[in-house]
Amino acid sequence: MTYHHTTSGHDEAGAGLDAIIGERRRLIALAYRLLGSLAEAEDAVQETYTRWYAMSRPQQDAIESHGAWLTTVATRVCLDLLGSARVRRERYVGEWIPEPLPERTDWISGRQGTAANDPADPADRVTLDESVSMAFLVVLESMTPAQRVALVLHDVFGYPFGEIAGITGRTPAACRELASAARRRVRASLPPETAPTAHQARLVRDFKRAWDAQDIDALMSLLAPGATFTADGGGVVAAALHPIEGREGIARYLTDLTGRASGGLAVLERTVNGRAGLVIEHEGVTVAVYAFDIADDRIARIWAVRNPDKLRPWSR
Template sequence: MTTSSASQSGRLDPGSGIASERRRLTNLAYRMLGSLADAEDVVQETYARWYGMSAERRAAVVSPGGWLTKAAGRICLDLLGSARARRERYVGEWLPEPLPDRTGLVGGRVGGAEGDAVDPADRVTMDESVHMAFLVVLESMTPAERVAFVLHDVFRYPFPEVAEIVGRSPAACRQLAASARRRVRTARRPAAAGHHDALVREFRRAWAAKDIGALVGLLDPGATSTPDSGGVVPAVLRPIVGREEVVRAFTAIRDLQPGIELLERTVNGQLGLVAQVDGVTVTVLAFDVADGGITHIWAMRNPEKLRAWTAA
C-alpha cells in the first residue's frame, strides 16, 4: 500500500476535522477483514489517499468522514477479494486475529441513519460483532456480502450509501445483506454472558487441576477445537472434533510444556484464556458456548497474530 508523510507518521491535520475518524475506520476495517494489522494498513492507505489529493479537492469534499468511509470500504472490498487466494495457500486453518481488551474497538455504535428496517431479533450489537464466533461466520461470506452486511447491519449505513461503496444497486446490496443475515442467523447460538464466563473459568480450573473428567464434562459432545499456527509453530493443521479428542489435545499441550500457564483475559469482547510461557503469550483461546457446554475453542498460535498481545 502507498503511504504519505502525514499518514506514515501518524500525524493528522487537526484542523481538517478527520483526525477523529481513525478509530471509527479501524472499527469498520477490522470487522470487514478480521485482522487488526490489515485494518490499520487500510486506515493508513485511506489517509494516504486523502492527503494525496490537492488542498483544493479536499476543501471541496462536503463530508470528509463519508469520503474516508467510502475509500476505506472500497480498499477492504479489494483486500477481501485477494485474501481468498492468500488463505488458500495458508498452512492449516486461518482464523481472525484475536483482539485484546481494547474498548475503543468494541463499544460505541457508529454509522448513518437507519433507512431500512431489520428485525430486532436479527440485529447485531457492536460488542457481538467483534466476538470470535461472529467473525468466523463473516469469513464464510463473499466479499460483497461481508462488506454490505457489516456496513448496514452493524454500522447502520443505509443501503444507498452501501451501494456507493460496493458498486452495486441499493436493491442488490439489500439482497447481499439479507443473504449474510441468514448465515448469521443459522450459526447463532446465543448464550448468557454469565454462562459463557462460568464455563471458561471452570475450563481453566479443571485444566490446571489436571481433572480430565471435569474437562470432558464442560464440553459439548460435538465440541471442536480449531488451531491456527500458520505453520510457524507446531500445531495440528485440522480442527479437532469430539470432546474426548479436544481434551486429549489440551492435556498433551500441558504435558509437553510443563511451564505453561493459562490466564483469564478478555478476547474479542468476551472472556477467554491466554497461554503464557515465562510471561510470553504463546496462544490465545476464544470460546463459543451453548446450553450443552463449550461448543468451540479457537486457538490462535501464529505469532504474527499475537503481536497485539505482547503488551496485553
C-alpha cells in the same frame, strides 16, 4: 455519491483536520470487522489516509463530508484486500482464524454510523459488541466479500442500503439481498446466546481449572458432545492442522498439550474479543490466545490462535 459538507471557512481548517484524524478509530473498527486482522485493518486505514493527503487542498475542500469519503475509500480498500486475502489464505498452512483482540482495545465499540433509519430494513441489528466476537468473525470469513461488506455496514454500523450502494457500486436492492443472504448464514451458524455473560465466564474459569488439573473427565463435562477445537499456527509454530471434533478428543489433546510443555507455562483468564477467554503464557510471553463459543450451557467451539504474527496486540 454525495458527501454532505458540515464545515466551511479557512479558520476552520484546524478543526477540519482534527475531524479527519478523529475518524481513525471508527475506520479501524470497521476495517477490522471486514478483514478479521488488526494488522490488515491498520494497513487499510493507512492507505485511506494516504489517498486523502495525496489530494490537493482544493480537492479536499470540494468533498462535502470527509467522514463519508473516508468510509467509502476504506471500504473499497478492504474489498480489494479481501479479494487478495482469499488467495493468500488458500496457501495458508493449517486453519486461518481471525486475529484476537485484547480487552484494552478501546476502539472495539467503534461509533454508530450516521445513517438514518430505513423503514425497508429489517428491525434486527447486530450489536457492536456481538460483531467483534470470534464466533461472528469466523462466520464472516465464510461469506463473499460483498456479503460481508453489506452486512457489516448495514447491520453493525447502521448505514442504509442507499449509501452502501454508493460505496460498493451496486444497487440498493442488490445490497439488501447481499445482507439478507449474509444474515441467514449468521443465523444458521450462531444460535442465539442463552447464557449470561457472567455464566459464560464461570464456564471458562471451570475449564481453566480442569485443564490446570489435567482432569479429562471434568474437561469433557464442560464441552458439548459435538464440540470443535480449531488451532492457527500459520506454519510458524506447531498447531493442529485440522479441527479436532468431539469432547473426548479435545480433552485428551489439551491435557497432552500441557503435559508435553516445558516449565513456566501459565493459563490466564482474559477477555478475548469481548468474551471470556484464556491466554497461554510461557515464561511471561504470550504463546496462545483461546476464544470460546458457548451454546446450551456447554463449550461448543474453541479457537486457539498460536501464530505469533497474530499475537502482537497481546505483547506487554
